[in-house]
Amino acid sequence: MTKAQKVLVVGGGVGGLAIAIGLHQQGIDVEVVERDKDWKVYHVGINVQANFVRALNVLGIGDKAVKAGYAYRGARFVDMDGNVLQELPGDTAVDALPSDLGLTRPALHKVLTEKTLELGIPVRLGVTFESFTDRGEAVDVTFTDGSVGTYDLVIGADGNYSAVRNVLWPEAKPEYTDQGVWRYNVPRPKDLEWSDIYVGKPKGKVGYCPLTEEDMYIFAVFEEPGNPRFPKETLADEMRKRLEGYGGLMAEAARHVTDPDLVVYRPLEACIMPAP
Ligand SMILES: Cc1cc2nc3c(=O)[nH]c(=O)nc-3n(C[C@H](O)[C@H](O)[C@H](O)COP(=O)(O)OP(=O)(O)OC[C@H]3O[C@@H](n4cnc5c(N)ncnc54)[C@H](O)[C@@H]3O)c2cc1C
Numbered sequence: 001m002t003k004a005q006k007v008l009v010v011g012g013g014v015g016g017l018a019i020a021i022g023l024h025q026q027g028i029d030v031e032v033v034e035r036d037k038d039w040k041v042y043h044v045g046i047n048v049q050a051n052f053v054r055a056l057n058v059l060g061i062g063d064k065a066v067k068a069g070y071a072y073r074g075a076r077f078v079d080m081d082g083n084v085l086q087e088l089p090g091d092t093a094v095d096a097l098p099s100d101l102g103l104t105r106p107a108l109h110k111v112l113t114e115k116t117l118e119l120g121i122p123v124r125l126g127v128t129f130e131s132f133t134d135r136g137e138a139v140d141v142t143f144t145d146g147s148v149g150t151y152d153l154v155i156g157a158d159g160n161y162s163a164v165r166n167v168l169w170p171e172a173k174p175e176y177t178d179q180g181v182w183r184y185n186v187p188r189p190k191d192l193e194w195s196d197i198y199v200g201k202p203k204g205k206v207g208y209c210p211l212t213e214e215d216m217y218i219f220a221v222f223e224e225p226g227n228p229r230f231p232k233e234t235l236a237d238e239m240r241k242r243l244e245g246y247g248g249l250m251a252e253a254a255r256h257v258t259d260p261d262l263v264v265y266r267p268l269e270a271c272i273m274p275a276p
Contacts, residue, residue, distance in 0.1 A: 004152035005029055008141060010164050012039060012123055016157030017112040021059045024119050032116070033143065035158070037126030039113065041105040044183040044264045045217035047195060047209045050090070050099035056111075062097055064111045069103030070210040073193045080200040082248015087194075100195065102209045102216070104185070128163065129154075160271060174269035180224035182239045183264045186256040188216040189249060198246055206246060208253055218243070218253055227267050235263035 007023055009016045012034030023030040056062045074089040090099035116123060130142040132154060139154045156164025160174050188210050195209035206220040222242050230238055236257050243254035257263065 007153045008151040009155045011158035031122040033124045033127045035128045041109045045211045047102045068107040069101045071098030072210045076194045078196045102211045174271040176227045177268045179268045182220040184257045185217045186253045235260040
């Protein structure tokens, strides 16, 4: 196989932008199409560990990402009253980078999009592929804006519900895992330097993670039998219901979950690929 010189990345999220930046840095001609014309991500947090932070560093955006987020000390398991059972401190000595970093998703997106644009990587927004034909030595692509292109390689970085994957492996579909995730941003207590995970309630796991000096986010994973769809206006009440019985800092944090528009609820769906 000859080295790919011209690459199309479908999807301008975390994966697509990271690979586009990396390929560009290897001298490869890369372009991105992103379906969302506003190129937006939702507001809650993402926490990432040493492997992710070091990968960003290789792409030249490690420091920026660290500044955009909150480097915390590691994870703690706590009981239902918030008493610490076990600390899992991160190692902050590796490459002088933190091993535990919380960021809002828009903050991470900004770091990645700014680097992509600064490098001059072409990104077409509100555009995706209409169809593609793999001729072996090249892939011919027709886009939804009517344009066409030929690439040595097409990379599907279009998320869990990938349209690229659907063309290549139509039988591989994400399946509901019987769990859903609830998330909400709340104020960070000034002395909170850890991400706490509460253990003790069956069928549920909740915690929080610092995102900035001011904010942290609550994540709550629960069994949600039957994949329920919740009316938008009930989301804050439903989330608070699931946080009942938790003490410690979670009890106070849960009181801030009041605006249904700011609750992000996602059914957890996983796609198991067929064996190659
Ligand atoms: C509830 C939940 C919590 C999570 N928390 C964490 C966490 O704390 N830490 C962590 O490391 N990971 C976390 N993850 C996982 C993380 O969010 C994903 O691994 C990551 O978003 C995958 O990035 P991606 O670029 O592959 O896909 P996505 O982030 O889904 O991005 C896909 C991009 O492709 C675009 N797109 C979609 N379809 C098309 C198309 N047909 N054509 C063109 N563009 C298209 C989308 O608009 C989007 O911009 C979490 C996931 C979930 C569901």
